[in-house]
Amino acid sequence: MKALDSSIILAVFAALAFVSLLMPMPSMLLDFGMAVSFSIAILILSLVLLTSSAADFVAFPQFILISLFFRVYINIASTKLILTAGAYGDKVAGQTLYGFATFVMGEGLHIGIVVFIIFTLLNFLVLSKGASRMAEVSARFSLDAMPGKQMAIDADLSSGAISHEEASQRREKLSNESSFFGSLDGVAKFVKGDAVLGLLLTAINLLIGVAFGVLSYDMPLSESLKLYSFLTIGDGFVSQIPALIISFATGLLLAKGSDRTRTSNAISRQVFEQKEVLLAVCVVSTALAFIPSLPTIPFLAVSTVSGALWYRLRLLAEQQDVSEEAPILPVAEEQKIEDLIEADDILLKVSSSIARNFLRSESGLENRIRPLRMHIAEKYGLLIPQVRVSEWPGLEGGKYRILLHGANIAEGELQGDDLLVLLDHEEGHSGVKDPVYGAPAKWVPAIERDELILGGYTALSGDEVMLTHLMDVVVANLDTLMTAKTLKYTLNALIAQSDAVKSEGIKQCLSEAIPDKISNEYLLDVLKGLLAERISIRGFSAILDATIEAKNNGFRGDGAIEFVRQRINRQVVDAAFEGEAHHRAITLDQRWEEVFAQSERPQQGSEIAIQPSDLKKLSTRLAESAAQAAQAGSNIALVVSAKRRRFLRSVLDASQVRMPVLSFEELGSGGNIQFEGVVPFDG
Numbered sequence: 001m002k003a004l005d006s007s008i009i010l011a012v013f014a015a016l017a018f019v020s021l022l023m024p025m026p027s028m029l030l031d032f033g034m035a036v037s038f039s040i041a042i043l044i045l046s047l048v049l050l051t052s053s054a055a056d057f058v059a060f061p062q063f064i065l066i067s068l069f070f071r072v073y074i075n076i077a078s079t080k081l082i083l084t085a086g087a088y089g090d091k092v093a094g095q096t097l098y099g100f101a102t103f104v105m106g107e108g109l110h111i112g113i114v115v116f117i118i119f120t121l122l123n124f125l126v127l128s129k130g131a132s133r134m135a136e137v138s139a140r141f142s143l144d145a146m147p148g149k150q151m152a153i154d155a156d157l158s159s160g161a162i163s164h165e166e167a168s169q170r171r172e173k174l175s176n177e178s179s180f181f182g183s184l185d186g187v188a189k190f191v192k193g194d195a196v197l198g199l200l201l202t203a204i205n206l207l208i209g210v211a212f213g214v215l216s217y218d219m220p221l222s223e224s225l226k227l228y229s230f231l232t233i234g235d236g237f238v239s240q241i242p243a244l245i246i247s248f249a250t251g252l253l254l255a256k257g258s259d260r261t262r263t264s265n266a267i268s269r270q271v272f273e274q275k276e277v278l279l280a281v282c283v284v285s286t287a288l289a290f291i292p293s294l295p296t297i298p299f300l301a302v303s304t305v306s307g308a309l310w311y312r313l314r315l316l317a318e319q320q321d322v323s324e325e326a327p328i329l330p331v332a333e334e335q336k337i338e339d340l341i342e343a344d345d346i347l348l349k350v351s352s353s354i355a356r357n358f359l360r361s362e363s364g365l366e367n368r369i370r371p372l373r374m375h376i377a378e379k380y381g382l383l384i385p386q387v388r389v390s391e392w393p394g395l396e397g398g399k400y401r402i403l404l405h406g407a408n409i410a411e412g413e414l415q416g417d418d419l420l421v422l423l424d425h426e427e428g429h430s431g432v433k434d435p436v437y438g439a440p441a442k443w444v445p446a447i448e449r450d451e452l453i454l455g456g457y458t459a460l461s462g463d464e465v466m467l468t469h470l471m472d473v474v475v476a477n478l479d480t481l482m483t484a485k486t487l488k489y490t491l492n493a494l495i496a497q498s499d500a501v502k503s504e505g506i507k508q509c510l511s512e513a514i515p516d517k518i519s520n521e522y523l524l525d526v527l528k529g530l531l532a533e534r535i536s537i538r539g540f541s542a543i544l545d546a547t548i549e550a551k552n553n554g555f556r557g558d559g560a561i562e563f564v565r566q567r568i569n570r571q572v573v574d575a576a577f578e579g580e581a582h583h584r585a586i587t588l589d590q591r592w593e594e595v596f597a598q599s600e601r602p603q604q605g606s607e608i609a610i611q612p613s614d615l616k617k618l619s620t621r622l623a624e625s626a627a628q629a630a631q632a633g634s635n636i637a638l639v640v641s642a643k644r645r646r647f648l649r650s651v652l653d654a655s656q657v658r659m660p661v662l663s664f665e666e667l668g669s670g671g672n673i674q675f676e677g678v679v680p681f682d683g
Contacts, residue, residue: 025077027095033074034096034238040067041242045249053256058176060253061183067246068194075201075239082205082231083212101234109226112233119240120202124195127247128188134254135188139181144454149174152453166371184254191247198239205232275313282307343406345385345481348470351395354414357462368463372471376478381538382531383490384474384481400466402473404480410435410473414462418443422458435469479532487524494540509544517548522560526550529561533649533660535568535575542568558646562663566642569666576637576660583673584636585662586625588644591681592618596644608647619655622648625679626659637662639673 025033044063051057078097101112153170206228213224282303289299369387376384395401398414412435420432423440434441444452444459452459460468474481494506514520526547527537537543546567550560565572577583599610610618622638629636640648642663649661667673 025081027081030074030077030081031096033070033077037067037071037074037238037242040070041245041249045245045252048249048253051253051256057253058180061180061187064187064246064250065190067242068190071194071239071242072197075198075235078235078238079201079205082228082235083209097231097234097238099234100237101230109229109233113229116202116233116236116240119237119244120195120199123240123244123247124192124199127244127251128192128195131247131251131254132188132192134251135181135185138254139185141450141454143178143182146174146178149453184250188250191243191250194243195247198236198243201239202232202236205235275310275317278306278310278313282310344388344403345405345483345486346387346474347403347406348387348389348466349392349395349401349403350389350466351397351399352391352393353398353416354400354462354466355391357417368467369470372467372474375471376474377493380475380478380531380534380536381490381540382478382482383486383493384478385486385489387470398462402470404473404477409477410469412466412469414465415443417446417462419446419449419452419459419461420465421452422460435465436472475534478534479528482524482528482531484520484524487520487527506540509541513544513548518551522551523547525557526560526564529558530564533575535565535572539568539571542571562642562645566663566665569668572666573662573668576662577635580635584629585639585673585675586629586636586677586679587639587675588648589678589681592679593641593644596647608644615651619651621679621681622652622659623655623657625677626652626657629676635660636676638679639664639667639675642666 044060044067047057047063048060150171153167153174209228209232210221210224213219213228214221217224219227285299285303285306288294289296289303369389373384373387376382392401398416399411400414401411402409420434420441421444422434423442432441432443433439446461449459491510495503495510497503497506514523523544526543530537530543543564546564547560549567550563553563555563573583595610595614596608599608599614601609626636626638637660638648638652639662642665645661645663652659652661
């Protein structure tokens with residue numbers, strides 16, 4: 001109801017304004033209108049100064065159009081009154097206009113004219129023209145950057161860094177941002193046109209007013225020129241000052257770019273973070289103070305203030321360094337000894353600088369970890385433990401560590417607010433590597449994000465780098481995270497799902513299977529074996545049935561895992577090729593099978609004890625074949641006999657070669673497999 005009332009009021013106001021353009025306005029009402037015009041300009045400038053992001057001020061274009069229309073309305077009304085000044089005197093256009101004219105031209109008409117010309121040129125040639133150009137460039141870059149930003153959103157969604165709901169919100173925000181800058185480009189043209197209109201109205205008031213005074217009111221030319229110049233300059237200031245303020249506000253809003261801090265905060269941060277600039281101001285001002293013929297006191301005052309600020313900031317920086325170097329010990333009263341017995345399942349240790357940049361912001365890192373857990377649950381069917389993020393004073397700079405069950409698994413380092421840009425080749429970078437794939441990369445300032453996206457580069461913020469690294473570590477260690485506790489949580493989650501039919505079915509299957517048919521330990525071993533090769537356990541009912549069958553057939557350990565893999569072969573193949581319809585594969589040269597057969601130890605369960613030289617040769621050939629096959633782009637798998645699959649999987653893991661290993665038995669009869677080569681025996 002309130003929104004409807006405000007819309008009606010605005011519509012009625014606009015209609016009355018259009019009608020009143022044809023009617024004379026009393027001078028008292030004109031004074032009120034001029035005061036409102038000044039207030040609107042100050043209001044717009046204040047909103048711009050307090051706005052965190054340009055795109056957040058979505059009502060700015062409408063606000064500007066309404067203020068322009070109101071000011072034009074006031075200008076036309078004042079022009080009609082000024083042209084009648086020959087009959088009614090110099091106060092005919094109201095006290096506001098008369099007061100401005102008197103204040104500005106108190107020292108002479110010529111001074112007022114010069115000051116007015118300066119104001120007009122400043123608004124027309126500098127502010128409005130510059131704002132128009134900035135709006136045009138911002139709109140063009142905003143539209144050009146849309147595909148890259150859209151791809152970044154899709155990439156975050158695919159990696160699990162954000163949820164579907166957050167992705168929809170980002171897309172909507174991106175669309176609103178594009179519309180905002182597009183409409184702002186048009187509004188900037190209105191602002192420039194308003195400045196031109198002000199010049200034309202000034203010319204009309206002066207030239208036609210003087211003519212009216214001489215021809216219609218029989219005034220001497222000098223008296224008519226003095227009267228209408230007086231009123232014209234006053235009217236010009238009344239209209240040009242709000243116009244200048246709005247042009248300045250428009251330029252200021254556009255100059256914010258992608259910065260999401262208030263203007264005052266951004267300026268103070270830039271100045272006070274680089275305290276050496278204050279020292280430079282102090283030195284230069286002191287030197288200027290002692291130049292002959294220059295005033296000493298003003299320059300010494302500036303020198304004193306800037307020097308005092310520099311000294312104060314230097315002391316604060318030293319105190320902060322001391323406080324950061326001091327060890328932060330835990331408070332004994334707040335920590336129980338029982339809390340120290342068991343390590344966190346997943347712990348992300350971050351330095352103090354990372355904590356300041358990401359953990360304590362509104363959209364902190366901790367808020368983005370939940371979508372990561374949801375992504376793993378959706379893709380792999382595993383409810384991983386909570387990820388605890390802890391500030392660790394012992395870590396320097398932008399370093400972080402990822403620990404699983406108390407063991408340090410991986411670590412990395414961020415560079416403040418800089419972005420990590422992935423490069424296509426080694427040239428031009430200083431040894432920086434992407435922490436996930438080891439690709440060449442480099443750190444660049446965050447202000448260059450839009451240019452990098454337009455250039456086709458992948459640019460990741462610090463929290464995105466850390467989240468992607470965390471995701472990679474978790475996925476690579478799913479089998480480690482599948483503990484008895486995690487299994488219990490996952491089974492409870494299956495029973496507690498929203499679908500009552502599924503929930504009851506799972507509950508009944510589990511009650512019949514555990515512990516009568518299989519033990520928790522037996523099921524846990526099978527699930528760990530599947531997750532070790534990133535096979536989803538979402539088809540839990542089928543996995544449970546296959547596990548029971550494996551137990552009934554006397555399989556244990558690796559044998560049970562291989563049996564279950566063959567029973568759920570469709571899930572295994574789908575995981576190996578990540579859902580692709582076209583399946584590419586390579587196999588082994590037959591001579592490798594002869595080497596394996598000669599190295600078998602039947603008394604130890606057909607374990608292969610291959611010679612070190614042959615093992616090194618095999619690892620090299622596998623790595624070379626995987627690298628050559630990967631150049632085609634899509635996933636490729638190594639297909640071998642079920643008897644050799646586990647051994648070759650261990651060889652690839654030891655060589656850190658990422659390639660799935662399948663058995664011919666897992667392919668089944670309907671597999672769409674295209675064999676593209678063999679792993680050679682000879683070089």
